[in-house]
Amino acid sequence: MNKPLHYITFQNFPMFSANTIVSMKTVSYFKKSGYDVSLIFPGREKIKPDNNEILDFYNIKEKINIVRTAYFLPFGKINFLNKFSFILSHFIWSLFIFIKYLLSNKNLKDTLFYTRSNWIFYFFSRKNLTIIFECHKYSKSTNIIFKLLKNKKNSGYVFQNTLLLESFELSDTQIENMIVYPSAYDESDFEDLNSSKNDKEVIFVGRFSRFNEDRNLNFLIDAFSNEELREYKLRIIGGPKKLGDKLREDVHRYNISNVEILDYIPQDKLMKLLSSHSVGILINSSNDKHSKFHTSPVKYFEYIRSGLNVMAIDFEAHRALPYSDLIYFFKEGDTLEFIQRLKEASNNKDVIYKNVEQYSYYERVKQINKLFARLEGLEPPTL
Numbered sequence: 001m002n003k004p005l006h007y008i009t010f011q012n013f014p015m016f017s018a019n020t021i022v023s024m025k026t027v028s029y030f031k032k033s034g035y036d037v038s039l040i041f042p043g044r045e046k047i048k049p050d051n052n053e054i055l056d057f058y059n060i061k062e063k064i065n066i067v068r069t070a071y072f073l074p075f076g077k078i079n080f081l082n083k084f085s086f087i088l089s090h091f092i093w094s095l096f097i098f099i100k101y102l103l104s105n106k107n108l109k110d111t112l113f114y115t116r117s118n119w120i121f122y123f124f125s126r127k128n129l130t131i132i133f134e135c136h137k138y139s140k141s142t143n144i145i146f147k148l149l150k151n152k153k154n155s156g157y158v159f160q161n162t163l164l165l166e167s168f169e170l171s172d173t174q175i176e177n178m179i180v181y182p183s184a185y186d187e188s189d190f191e192d193l194n195s196s197k198n199d200k201e202v203i204f205v206g207r208f209s210r211f212n213e214d215r216n217l218n219f220l221i222d223a224f225s226n227e228e229l230r231e232y233k234l235r236i237i238g239g240p241k242k243l244g245d246k247l248r249e250d251v252h253r254y255n256i257s258n259v260e261i262l263d264y265i266p267q268d269k270l271m272k273l274l275s276s277h278s279v280g281i282l283i284n285s286s287n288d289k290h291s292k293f294h295t296s297p298v299k300y301f302e303y304i305r306s307g308l309n310v311m312a313i314d315f316e317a318h319r320a321l322p323y324s325d326l327i328y329f330f331k332e333g334d335t336l337e338f339i340q341r342l343k344e345a346s347n348n349k350d351v352i353y354k355n356v357e358q359y360s361y362y363e364r365v366k367q368i369n370k371l372f373a374r375l376e377g378l379e380p381p382t383l
Contacts, residue, residue: 002034002035002036002111003034003035003036003110003111004036004037004038004085004110004111004112005035005037005038005042005075005111005112005113005114006037006038006040006111006112006113006114007026007027007030007037007038007039007115007266008040008041008094008113008115008120009021009023009039009040009041009090009113009115009116009117009120010042010090010094010099010112010116010117011023011041011122012041012042012044012045012190013039013057013066013318014039014049014053014054014057014058015056015230016207016209016238016264018183018206018237018297018298018299019116020058020247021267021298022114022183022184022298023039024039024055024058024060025058025060025184025186026062026114026134026193026361026364026365026368027039027060027064028061028064028186028361029361029364029365030114030239030242030365031062031063031064032062032362032365033365033366033369034065035112036065036320037062037064037066038064038065038066038348039064039065039066039067040067040069041067041068041069041372042068042071042073042099043068043069043070043071044071048068048191051064052073052178052276053067054066055314056266057223057266057267058261059186059188059189059266059267060189060269067184068096068148068261069093069096069100071088071346073085073088073092074088076156079139082160086326087141090117091119094117094119094120094122094123095119096190097120097130098102098120098123098124098127099205101124102127102333108127109128109130111129111150112113112130112131112132112134113130113131114131114132114134114258114368115131115132115133115134116133116134116136116381117133118133118135118139118141118142118145119141119209121133121145121149121155121300122145122148122149125149125152125154125155126149126152126240128152128154129154130154130375130376131154131155131156131374132155132156132157132158132172132371132375133155133156133157133158134158135158135159135160136160136164136294137159137164137290137294137336138164138167138168138289138290138294141364142167142168143167143352144275146168146169146170146191147169148173148354150170150171150173150174150322151171151173151237152173153173153177153272153337154375154376155177155256155375156177156178156179156265156371156374156375157170157177157179157373158179158180158371159172159178159179159180159181160179160180160181160182160183160294160295161180161182161294161296161320161321162180162320163293163312164293164294165178165180165314165315165319166257167293172252176374177371177374177375178198178371179367179368180189181367181368182278182296182301182321182322182359182366183231183237183296183297183298183300183301184301184359184360184361184363184364185298185301185302185304185305185360185361186217186267186300186359186360186361187265187305187357187361187362188269189270189271189302190271190275190306193269193271193272194273195306196250196276197215197275197276197278197307198233198276198277198278199231199278199347200232200278200346200348201232201233201235201278201279201351202232202233202234202277202278202279202281202342202346203234203235203236203237203273203274203277203279203280203281203308204220204234204235204236204237204238204280204281204283205238205270205272205274205280205299205302206237206238206297206316207238207239207240208236208238208239208240208243208244209243209246215284215285216283216284216313217236217247217334218247218250218334219258219261219283219333220281221234221236221247221250221251221254221259222257222284222335223335223338223339224258224259224331225254225256225259229255229258229339229342230258232258232342232346233258233259233260234258234260235260235273235277236261236262236264237261237262237264237270237273238262238264238265239263239264241263241264244261244262247261247358248261249365250325251316271302271306274302274303274304274306274308275308275324276380277306278308278309278311278345278346278349279310279311279342279345279346280299280300280302280303280306280308280309280311281310281311281312282297282299282300282310282311282312282313282318283312283313284313284315286315286332287333291315292316292317293315293316293317295315296317296321296322300312300321301359304323304353304356304359305315305353305356305359305360307351307353309326309328309345309346309348309351310326310327310328310336310345310359311327311328311329311330311341311357312327312328312329312330312344313329313330313331313332314329314330314331314332314376323353326351328341328342328344328345328354329341337368349374368371
């Protein structure tokens with residue numbers, strides 16, 4: 001019988017967001033690597049799609065045990081004091097899950113746990129269960145939790161980049177039980193790609209807002225209204241539809257004919273469309289500290305796997321990405337530099353990302369599995 005692995009997360013599925021894509025792809029590759037995998041998350045939506053709809057949404061072929069728990073908390077149901085309701089709901093839900101496991105009468109020592117929830121990580125670590133926390137951003141609560149767990153040898157850590165790692169003060173034990181590994185791409189999404197690219201076609205893929213903050217997409221739309229880019233075409237793909245409709249209104253109002261706003265496209269079809277473009281864009285607002293320093297965009301790895309040249313707003317997080325020496329950086333809000341760098345990027349037809357396969361989910365999960373082995377005493381710590 002395969003060893004059970006439970007992925008516990010305070011997320012909602014299905015949803016077109018980088019975070020849910022990372023979770024589902026990670027779950028998929030845990031299954032491929034031989035675990036008996038369960039995905040546990042709160043059932044926040046009134047309309048609850050069945051398990052096959054969730055898997056199809058992310059182009060997941062493996063059969064995953066999906067557990068949608070009961071959820072009677074305010075976050076996601078009441079649009080009021082969202083930040084406070086998230087913190088409160090997240091804590092209560094995590095405590096509820098922990099108590100439910102304690103009352104299950106199962107031998108939890110035989111189960112591995114993986115989570116994106118700092119509170120799930122805290123409760124399960126205190127019980128000396130084998131658990132890994134995938135850390136995506138800095139928060140005061142996470143920093144406090146890390147200090148409380150500084151001597152726990154059963155707890156592992158995955159950080160997206162060294163900037164995020166360095167924002168915490170880890171103990172020697174925690175340093176031994178952590179890895180730094182960025183986001184990744186799924187090789188199975190890249191079958192039958194387009195072999196030809198249009199050097200005038202540019203693409204942005206992702207949520208139209210991040211943590212309820214603007215992503216600077218209007219800067220892109222304004223830039224493409226410039227006469228110098230009249231021969232170029234920009235596609236912006238993502239969601240939610242409400243924000244997409246607002247962007248479409250702006251494009252129509254100002255009669256910008258070379259910008260197209262598209263809603264969600266299934267993952268496999270999205271990669272085929274992506275591969276026909278020549279340039280992919282990373283952009284965010286500097287108002288968000290996470291975007292400036294700690295992000296590791298999933299779309300970046302999909303861009304480079306598709307062989308696109310990449311343009312990125314000049315943030316330290318983007319400078320910390322693999323192959324950053326090949327990225328065309330531009331200053332936030334600088335339209336003239338953006339246009340200049342776009343022309344340079346679109347004229348480069350010889351970009352090569354050597355050994356890009358090291359950033360596949362297969363390799364990422366392989367490193368996480370080694371960390372699990374280290375926590376179980378089956379592999380010595382790295383030096």
